[in-house]
Amino acid sequence: MPIRPENRSRYPKTWKAMVAAAGERSGGRCECDGRCGLDHEGGRCSAINGQPHPSTGSKVVLTLAHEHGVPLEETSIDRMFHACQQCHNRYDAPMRRAGIQQRAREALGIQDMFA
Numbered sequence: 001m002p003i004r005p006e007n008r009s010r011y012p013k014t015w016k017a018m019v020a021a022a023g024e025r026s027g028g029r030c031e032c033d034g035r036c037g038l039d040h041e042g043g044r045c046s047a048i049n050g051q052p053h054p055s056t057g058s059k060v061v062l063t064l065a066h067e068h069g070v071p072l073e074e075t076s077i078d079r080m081f082h083a084c085q086q087c088h089n090r091y092d093a094p095m096r097r098a099g100i101q102q103r104a105r106e107a108l109g110i111q112d113m114f115a
């Protein structure tokens with residue numbers, strides 16, 4: 001989902017810079033090291049931004065995932081990891097079920113944090 005125009009202004013001004021920095025750190029590759037619950041071969045997910053996903057085959061779009069327990073207001077990439085859709089969804093699934101993170105995101109207008 002694209003960022004809705006009415007929400008764009010609510011993003012941190014540095015968001016673009018953060019995404020760029022995260023991309024540099026990750027090298028365009030998913031940074032998940034198994035925290036999503038999957039046993040990634042080689043210790044790290046091999047999904048590459050813009051390439052077909054190794055498991056799902058759909059185009060990979062890396063997004064910044066907040067580490068659990070980190071307040072959403074804390075927008076340092078040190079507290080986030082660059083994740084493919086599969087890892088991000090899996091990682092956030094327990095939180096999403098609880099509805100906590102989702103409601104917090106909606107309150108902040110940052111439910112779609114895409115690179």
Ligand SMILES: [Zn+2]
Nearest residue numbers: 030045084087
């Ligand atoms: Zn991944």
Ligand SMILES: [Zn+2]
Nearest residue numbers: 032036045087
């Ligand atoms: Zn993963």
